[in-house]
Amino acid sequence: MLDKHLPDAPSLRLSTGQQALQTRARKLAETIIRPQAAETDLTETYPEGVVRSLTEAGFMGMSVPEALGGPGHGCFEVALVVEEIARCCGVSGRIVVEGNMGAVGAILRYGSEGQQEMAARHVLSGDKPAICITEPGAGSAASEMITTAVRDGDSWVLNGSKHWITGGGVSRLHLIFAQVVEDGLCQGIGGFIAFLGEEGLDVGAREPTMGLRGIPETVINLRNMRIPLDRLVTPPDGIEHGFAGLMNAYNAQRVGAATVALGIAQGAFEAARDHVKERAQFGRPIAEFQGLQWMLADMSIQIDAARMLIWRAALSAETEPSGFPDPMLAAQAKVFTSEMAVKVTNDALQLHGAKGYSRHAPIERMVRDARMFTIGGGTAQMLRNLVAGRVLGMKTPQTRDGYSLAGNAVKAP
């Protein structure tokens, strides 16, 4: 079943161009981004200076095609860069993900010419778009969203409330998922383009988060927000199957989120490896204790396995007709990597002893930063549901009556 996605041996070796990209990302991460990471966490401030450096280096908008002024890199190249950046700063890694995947990925593939040009301009100039799916009553059950976009003459009128929106108040471009209502009927779910500062789009309360504190997570309220008709992004199979199309595009961001978790774990692993060689107890480096050696061995095995799952998922975008990663491969990569990162960062803290528990060392930040990825972007449980459905070749509806309203024309809520 998976053979078409299994990379042959040569594809596991990076090309000269890919190696150069990776080296450039590592250099930027180590010289500019790592020194800022603790401050970003402590002050809980969006790292504008880092974003400028990422933009100048060409890491925002990497996925923009050459015809629109970008370098036209694929999901795999973006993942190579994201890992290097997240190895030094999880927040910056997430910014690179959203500067290339998620909302911008959907608009670049499904949008009209004008929508694509607008999205390209935004990310190439350093904007990190926001993807607005989740609502207070629709988290895992995202298709139960009640935000509506009602057609009124030559406008859409949006009403609803999204929460946990990454970049709320700093992102300029928003892609808002909403029920498309025409003539009193829901036609399905579509993506609507909206901009920070427009009337009717209000940034609400910021969540005080455990980790990744440099990016705001906020409520986004839509109050009679009136936007032109050409702000609707319609996936290829139409609005009736709009939700499936938008989720398909979202698979790239799932690979991106997994890659941030991978980078954080890699950074924590390296810090632990260096520490055990330096720290001595009982008259010898603690690296000589076999119990710790095996911990490091297991950490490295888990990290490498995660990287292979991510690379396979990222490379699948090159052969999938949709141009996005295969849903199951993306889900497998994210489940494994997000759980791995929780374990590896905690083990790295353990190997540091008390020093790892101090806020003076980066490890405790890495533990907090890694925690998000089994939740955001689809929880590990929901992604297991997706994998189970594929493995069994069955639909796995989660409602009691096994029926979902997504994509069906029903009376508007």
Ligand SMILES: CC(C)(COP(=O)(O)OP(=O)(O)OC[C@H]1O[C@@H](n2cnc3c(N)ncnc32)[C@H](O)[C@@H]1OP(=O)(O)O)[C@@H](O)C(=O)NCCC(=O)NCCSC(=O)CCS(=O)O
């Ligand atoms: C998809 C779910 C919301 C469950 O919804 P339903 O049970 O109502 O619907 P399904 O029948 O499972 O799916 C409907 C339709 O969509 C297609 N689909 C679903 N998932 C995918 C996918 N990943 N790729 C492609 N297509 C997909 C499915 O095949 C159906 O199509 P057909 O009707 O059969 O043609 C739920 O499973 C789910 O995914 N919940 C998680 C929600 C989520 O991921 N939210 C992320 C919010 S953004 C965020 O968190 C950002 C953080 S980050 O750093 O990235």
Ligand SMILES: Cc1cc2nc3c(=O)[nH]c(=O)nc-3n(C[C@H](O)[C@H](O)[C@H](O)COP(=O)(O)OP(=O)(O)OC[C@H]3O[C@@H](n4cnc5c(N)ncnc54)[C@H](O)[C@@H]3O)c2cc1C
């Ligand atoms: C840091 C962070 C950033 C985020 N950024 C964004 C963003 O930019 N845009 C956006 O739209 N959303 C964003 N989210 C929201 C995120 O997508 C949701 O938190 C996620 O989809 C889960 O929804 P929920 O939190 O409502 O949990 P719930 O859906 O309430 O789930 C609670 C628990 O129940 C489990 N569960 C629920 N249903 C099932 C089931 N059928 N089978 C098995 N287990 C189940 C879940 O796995 C979880 O353990 C972000 C979240 C976080 C933490």
